[in-house]
Amino acid sequence: MNSSSNLVAGFVIGTIVFVLILITSWRGVKNKSANRIVTQLQKSDLPYDIKVGIGNRVWNPSPEGGGTELFGPGQARYTLDEHDVVHLRFEYKSGPVQYFSGPLPDVNSRVKSRRRGH
Numbered sequence: 001m002n003s004s005s006n007l008v009a010g011f012v013i014g015t016i017v018f019v020l021i022l023i024t025s026w027r028g029v030k031n032k033s034a035n036r037i038v039t040q041l042q043k044s045d046l047p048y049d050i051k052v053g054i055g056n057r058v059w060n061p062s063p064e065g066g067g068t069e070l071f072g073p074g075q076a077r078y079t080l081d082e083h084d085v086v087h088l089r090f091e092y093k094s095g096p097v098q099y100f101s102g103p104l105p106d107v108n109s110r111v112k113s114r115r116r117g118h
Helices: 003-031 034-043 107-116
Strands: 048-052 057-059 069-071 074-080 085-092 097-103
Touching (some): 034 048, 048 057
16 A cells, blocks of 8 residues: 555544544533433433543533533432422542532423524
8 A cells, every 4th residue: 555545544544533532422412411311300210320521521400500510520410309409419530529409490491492593
């Protein structure tokens, strides 16, 4: 093989790896969004657990958090109580366990308003 063939092969392999990383990242972000978490909590009485990798983040349901997200690495466990309050237990891989809670957001109205362009 000549150098131009090696260059093309390297480009193709690099592009495939890049696309796979993008797909994996998108799925990870989607599974950690408020919409996904709330949907899972409403479907089941079981907690919703998420492993949060380095540089990844998860939704903080606390109104005091101002919509902030928590960054990993760590483990997040979401639960929904009988008063529609979302509870988050976030355990950093090396650090303290933190607890947050907030009202169940109306994710359906947020999705509808985004579709209308509001």
